Each structure stands twice: as structure tokens, then as C-alpha cells.
Amino acid sequence: MDKDVPPAPERRIAHIDMDAFFASIEQLDHPEWRGKPLAVGDGPRAVVSAASYEIRAFGVHSAMPVQQAKKLCPRGLFVPVRMSRYREVSRCVMSILQRFSPLVEQASVDEAYLDATGLERLFGPPEEFAETLRAAVRGETGLTCSVGIAPARFLAKIASDFHKPDGVTIVRPDEVRAFLDALPVGKIPGVGGKTLELLHKLGVRLAGDVLKHPPEFWRQRLGNERGQWLYARAQGIDDRPVVPYTPPKSSSAENTFERDTRDPAVLRRWLLRQSERVGADLRAQGVRGRTVTLKAKFADFTQVTRSRTLPEPIDDTAGIFEAAVELLTQLNPKKELRLIGVGISQFGPAPARQLSLLPAAPGQTAPGRAAQVKSSAAVDKAMDAVRGRFGKTAITRGDLLDFDPWAKK
Numbered sequence: 474m475d476k477d478v479p480p481a482p483e484r485r486i487a488h489i490d491m492d493a494f495f496a497s498i499e500q501l502d503h504p505e506w507r508g509k510p511l512a513v514g515d516g517p518r519a520v521v522s523a524a525s526y527e528i529r530a531f532g533v534h535s536a537m538p539v540q541q542a543k544k545l546c547p548r549g550l551f552v553p554v555r556m557s558r559y560r561e562v563s564r565c566v567m568s569i570l571q572r573f574s575p576l577v578e579q580a581s582v583d584e585a586y587l588d589a590t591g592l593e594r595l596f597g598p599p600e601e602f603a604e605t606l607r608a609a610v611r612g613e614t615g616l617t618c619s620v621g622i623a624p625a626r627f628l629a630k631i632a633s634d635f636h637k638p639d640g641v642t643i644v645r646p647d648e649v650r651a652f653l654d655a656l657p658v659g660k661i662p663g664v665g666g667k668t669l670e671l672l673h674k675l676g677v678r679l680a681g682d683v684l685k686h687p688p689e690f691w692r693q694r695l696g697n698e699r700g701q702w703l704y705a706r707a708q709g710i711d712d713r714p715v716v717p718y719t720p721p722k723s724s725s726a727e728n729t730f731e732r733d734t735r736d737p738a739v740l741r742r743w744l745l746r747q748s749e750r751v752g753a754d755l756r757a758q759g760v761r762g763r764t765v766t767l768k769a770k771f772a773d774f775t776q777v778t779r780s781r782t783l784p785e786p787i788d789d790t791a792g793i794f795e796a797a798v799e800l801l802t803q804l805n806p807k808k809e810l811r812l813i814g815v816g817i818s819q820f821g822p823a824p825a826r827q828l829s830l831l832p833a834a835p836g837q838t839a840p841g842r843a844a845q846v847k848s849s850a851a852v853d854k855a856m857d858a859v860r861g862r863f864g865k866t867a868i869t870r871g872d873l874l875d876f877d878p879w880a881k882k
């Protein structure tokens with residue numbers, strides 16, 4: 474080896490996990506809720522999307538039915554999901570991370586991987602790097618995050634969960650073996666219920682126990698690919714790179730109803746509300762989409778989707794709503810629905826002028842449609858400005874004023 478060639482830097486992957494993300498945002502936006510038990514999710518048939526650390530002390534956790542959570546914590550705060558707000562903060566967090574490394578991979582709305590290999594000269598040792606990163610997130614968002622740093626992706630993810638909230642865990646290369654020898658095997662990402670049950674039957678409780686058997690043993694019991702994967706993880710091997718962040722390829726909104734319905738008027742108003750949320754998200758991202766998709770789940774939990782690709786990309790609420798309603802009309806549900814949603818995908822550049830994005834309505838000329846699009850864009854722009862300054866509930870469309878689909882008539 475050429476003596477003038479420096480050794481490759483030690484591989485270092487960081488996993489950043491926002492702490493109780495949805496719940497923390499709600500407490501940030503509503504100071505009077507800070508320090509109180511709070512869950513994001515409300516409604517008779519809803520599930521908890523996020524739980525504050527205060528309400529977790531009562532046994533409440535994510536994916537738990539809200540009605541069960543309310544029994545565990547009768548005095549808890551249960552608030553509706555505001556996905557557009559969470560995505561807004563998520564984009565801010567990802568932007569912060571990209572200032573530390575060009576290699577940032579967003580894993581979900583509240584977590585990301587960052588390749589920190591070779592960054593010591595810029596940010597110092599792992600402890601300093603993690604603290605600088607956490608301070609930047611906290612300073613610019615008001616939220617805390619937990620960070621795990623390790624030589625491999627899956628180890629960094631596990632480590633980020635060790636000292637939550639607002640904690641740091643670092644696993645150095647010479648600590649990997651001891652770390653895995655003491656790690657419950659079920660903590661390895663990808664080891665699900667059935668695999669875990671089999672491992673326990675074979676006497677494997679800790680990740681290090683896997684190495685008591687040769688690779689062939691695991692290939693015979695889990696299959697060639699799965700067996701090799703498990704043996705590699707037990708050795709601390711994970712060569713997957715951090716794939717740089719790419720913008721979202723779709724945006725959607727959906728709601729589970731308080732009670733099942735097939736009332737066209739109710740369904741249309743839900744679609745209008747969802748089209749508003751999707752349109753606002755697209756405009757915030759500066760993108761437009763061509764394919765509008767309707768999602769419908771029936772009372773028996775069967776689910777269908779219907780899609781339509783438009784001639785040109787759109788981001789206006791009226792255009793999204795119009796396409797969604799057309800898809801609902803085509804679906805013509807004969808059974809009651811428990812959920813409906815609308816999404817848009819196939820993002821692309823916006824045309825210079827939007828003239829005929831959707832066919833003109835019966836009796837409507839193409840110029841009439843162009844005027845409708847221009848008017849819709851003006852309304853969206855005004856509403857976005859008002860909500861950006863005074864909050865999401867500061868202004869409401871007339872068609873959604875006093876919207877209570879379950880009010881007695």
C-alpha cells in the first residue's frame with residue numbers, strides 16, 4: 474500500500490429521532506399544554522398517533538385506540554392530527570440536517586440517517602458533533618431530538634432509542650461486540666413477531682446468541698437470504714449507505730369517520746377539506762402533481778383506490794377537489810364507507826400558465842375553465858397568506874363553515 478495514502482476514515486452513521494414529534498409540536502404551539510399528558514388522535518374510532526412523555530406514564534402509547542387511552546388517562550388531552558403542520562416542521566428539521574452533511578436520508582416524517590464519516594475536522598469528535606446537531610434542531614424548532622451514532626445504520630437506529638428523550642448514545646467500533654452481546658434480539662430492526670418467536674424457541678434471547686450457531690444453521694431455518702441477513706446483523710455488519718434526501722413524491726390526506734356513511738354531501742365535504750390540506754402542502758413544497766387518487770375504505774375494511782392523471786400538473790385546491798369528486802362519482806359506492814382520502818402524485822414542473830388542466834364542465838367553455846383556475850389560484854394564495862400569518866384555523870371556506878357531518882338534522 475502507498476505510504477502517502479491516508480487510511481480511510483472510520484465509518485460513522487448518525488440516526489436522528491425526534492422526541493414524541495407530533496405531541497411535542499402540539500405542546501410547542503400551545504404553551505398551555507406543556508407538561509400535561511397529551512395524545513395526538515381523537516374520535517370514537519381513532520387511534521393514538523403520538524403520545525407525550527407525560528401521558529406515556531399512564532400506559533398510553535402510539536397505535537392504541539383512543540377510547541382505550543382515555544380510560545387509562547381520563548384527564549389527558551386528546552387533540553386532532555395536524556399532518557400539514559408536522560410536515561412543515563419536518564421539512565425544517567431536514568433542512569437543518571443537510572447543513573451538517575450532504576448525505577441525509579429521511580426515513581420518515583420524524584427520523585433521518587446522516588453520514589457523518591470524516592466530519593471530525595468540522596464538528597469534532599462524535600460527542601461534540603451530536604451536541605452541535607441537537608442544539609441546532611432545538612434552537613431553530615424548539616423541539617428536542619435523540620441521536621445515535623455507530624459504524625452501521627441499524628446500530629445507529631437502535632442507539633438513538635437508548636437515552637430518550639433528548640439523549641445521545643455512541644457505539645464505537647471496538648464497542649460493537651459488547652453492545653450486541655447485551656442487546657435483546659428483538660431490538661434488531663427487521664426482527665418481527667414470527668421471527669422473534671422462532672428465535673426464542675431456539676434459545677436465542679440476545680443478539681450475540683445468534684453467533685452460537687454457524688451461518689448454515691440460520692440459512693436452513695430462515696432461508697438463505699434471511700439467514701445470512703440475521704447472522705450479519707449479529708456481527709454488527711450493515712453496509713447499506715445513506716441515500717441522500719429526495720423530495721416527497723406524493724401528498725395525501727385521509728379521515729376515518731365517526732360513523733360509517735355513503736351520504737354524497739358528507740363525502741364531498743370531507744374531500745374538500747382534504748383537498749385543501751393536500752393543496753396547501755403542495756404549494757408549501759413548491760410542487761404540482763398530475764395524478765389524483767381517491768382512497769375509500771368500506772365498513773367491512775375492504776379498500777379500493779381510483780386514480781386519474783391530468784394533462785398538466787396542478788396544486789390548486791379546486792382542481793384537486795374537482796378530480797376527487799369525479800373519481801367518487803365513478804366509484805359510486807353502494808356500501809357505507811368508514812374512511813375516505815385524496816392524494817396527488819407524479820410531481821412535475823408547472824406550466825407557464827394553467828389554462829385547461831381539467832375538462833370544462835358541461836356548458837362551460839375552455840376560457841371559462843381558465844378563469845376558474847385563475848380565480849382558484851388567487852383564493853388559495855390569499856388563504857395561504859392568512860393562515861401563514863394567523864394560524865391554520867384563521868380562515869375557512871364558506872362550504873366548510875360549521876362543518877359537522879354528524880350533527881342531527
